[in-house]
Amino acid sequence: MILLANVTTFLVTRSKAIKVVSTCSFLRIRQMAKQTKTKRKLAHPTLPMQGQLNLQHEGTHFDLRPIFDRLNERYFRGRLRGYKVMWGRRRKHRPREYFVFGTIQEEDRVIRINPLLDQPFVPLWFLQYVLYHEMLHSVVPDESVRGGRRRVHTEEFNRREREFRNYRRARRWEEENLSRFLR
Ligand SMILES: [Zn+2]
Secondary structure (H helix, E strand, C coil), X not given: CEEEEEEEEEEEEEXXXXXXXXXXXXXXXXXXXXXXXXXXXXXXXXXXXXXXXXCXXXXXXXXXXXXXXXXXXXXXXXXXCCCEEEECCCCCCCCCCEEEEEEEECCCCEEEECHHHXXXXXXXXXXXXXXXXXXXXXXXXXXXXXXXXXXXXXXXXXXXHCCCCCHHHHHHHHHHHHHHHCC
C-alpha cells in the first residue's frame, strides 16, 4: 500500500504578500497485485441528503463531531479550535484507482471525510484513525522540499501517526478493505 503525499501548494504573490497554503489528501492507491484477489462488488450505499440539513458532520452511522471532540481531548489536549469537520461531497461512482479517505484544508480549518466511510462495516476505530490523521496535520508543521514545494507527511508526522492507539489495526483493516471502496 502506498501513501501518496499529495501536497498542493499555492504560491500567491501579490505585491509583498506571499501566502502558502498546504492541504493534505489522505489517499491510498490500489495495490495492483491484490486487485483480483480482494476485489469485491458492493452495492452503492444510499446516504441521506446532508447539505440541506446543515448538519454536515452527522452521517447515517457516524456523527463526526463527537468523534472529533474526543480525539481532540485525548491526543491534542483540546488544542484544535475552530475546526469544522464534515462528510465530503458524495460522488456518483466509487473511484477505480485510489480512495481519498479525508482531506484537511488548513486555511479554512475544514476537515472533510469521505462519505463512503459512513457505513456500518467501517469500524469506529478506523474512522477515528482517518480523522486523527487529518487532525495531526494541524499540529505537525510541514517542511519545504526542493523547488519550493511543501511536504506534509514528514518523518515527524509519520512518527506521531503511529501513536494513534489502533494504528496497526487500522492499517491492516485498511489494507484488507480498500477494495470495497473502489470499483
Ligand atoms: Zn495527510
